[in-house]
Amino acid sequence: MMLPAWLNITFNTPWLLSLLLLLPLIWVLQKRWPRPATLLSSEIILPKVNSVRLIIWKYSFVLRYLAVICLIIALARPQLPLREENIDAESIEIALIVDLSSSMLAQDFQPNRLEASKIVATQFIQKRMYDLFCLVVFAAESYTPVPLTSDHKLLISSLQGLQCGDLEDGTAIGMGLANGVARLKAGKAKSKIVILLTDGVNNAGYIQPATAAALAKDLGIRVYSIGVGSMGEALSPVTRRADGEYIFGYTRVEIDEPLLTKISEDTGGKYYRATDQESLERIYAEIDQLEKTKIQSTTIKLFKELYRYFLLAGMFFILLEVLIHRIWLKILP
Numbered sequence: 001m002m003l004p005a006w007l008n009i010t011f012n013t014p015w016l017l018s019l020l021l022l023l024p025l026i027w028v029l030q031k032r033w034p035r036p037a038t039l040l041s042s043e044i045i046l047p048k049v050n051s052v053r054l055i056i057w058k059y060s061f062v063l064r065y066l067a068v069i070c071l072i073i074a075l076a077r078p079q080l081p082l083r084e085e086n087i088d089a090e091s092i093e094i095a096l097i098v099d100l101s102s103s104m105l106a107q108d109f110q111p112n113r114l115e116a117s118k119i120v121a122t123q124f125i126q127k128r129m130y131d132l133f134c135l136v137v138f139a140a141e142s143y144t145p146v147p148l149t150s151d152h153k154l155l156i157s158s159l160q161g162l163q164c165g166d167l168e169d170g171t172a173i174g175m176g177l178a179n180g181v182a183r184l185k186a187g188k189a190k191s192k193i194v195i196l197l198t199d200g201v202n203n204a205g206y207i208q209p210a211t212a213a214a215l216a217k218d219l220g221i222r223v224y225s226i227g228v229g230s231m232g233e234a235l236s237p238v239t240r241r242a243d244g245e246y247i248f249g250y251t252r253v254e255i256d257e258p259l260l261t262k263i264s265e266d267t268g269g270k271y272y273r274a275t276d277q278e279s280l281e282r283i284y285a286e287i288d289q290l291e292k293t294k295i296q297s298t299t300i301k302l303f304k305e306l307y308r309y310f311l312l313a314g315m316f317f318i319l320l321e322v323l324i325h326r327i328w329l330k331i332l333p
Helices: 016-033 042-048 051-059 060-074 113-127 153-159 171-187 208-217 257-266 277-290 306-330
Strands: 078-087 093-097 131-136 143-150 194-200 224-229 231-240 247-252 270-274 298-305
Touching: 016 060, 060 306, 093 171, 113 153, 113 277, 131 153, 131 171, 143 153, 143 171, 171 194, 171 208, 171 257, 171 277, 194 257, 194 277, 208 224, 208 257, 224 257, 224 277, 247 270, 257 270, 270 277
Parallel strands: 093 131, 093 194, 194 224, 224 270
Antiparallel strands: 078 298, 131 143, 231 247
């Protein structure tokens, strides 16, 4: 036989319910030492009200006690268990390293390489709800918009806000990779990976890609490199006007695939070439399948918070008592 739902109610801070034990004590004290207003003879007040009003006036204090009871219960945070979930989480730490050089605005992807990369990366993040991520960007220099975090909403929001032109133009692959590796070094997970997305050739920065790759290898961090760009030529920014607008023209797509391949192979990862958004989606899907690390099974209990109902009930009883005394009975304090 199933129990009524209210019998399953639990409290987040049950010790606060001990405050209810004070109510009988307060009632006894009030009986022994009533307020001056209640010492007035009933012969002075009561003849002025009919029997119904007399009864209501006499027992209106109950509303105050009900209000206090409801507020104490609300403070104890009553919760109704909804369900339990047994989760065999697969958690790793992932550094997303994104190229923000102006060539990422090339229109061989729709609407361009950067926007298409944002869409696919967002889908990847949403699938891996138990993983920690950090976001690193680079052009001629590198910085970290989001350090290692489990806050996927913040991560996706920062990812969607990335724009070319925020950094000095160039392609410092070594700087971006070294920055991402440094962020993962501080993490605690046993499994750590880098997803390095670029569309060019290393031509800036004071850290060489080989140096950053060696650091990743020493720390056991696998690097999955993705070269983004179609084969042949693509409509890309060729110069920039004084007002900041880019002027586009057809340029040859140049990606240092030998370098990216070596970085990935040396660290135990893999190099991929994405020529359109569909192939980029397949790459992320493969990485998603390759990188799964099981951790101990965890039971998560989901609750429905009930404190609002008791809070509203307490406020209702307070308001009702005020209305009875100040309006209906017209009794002054």
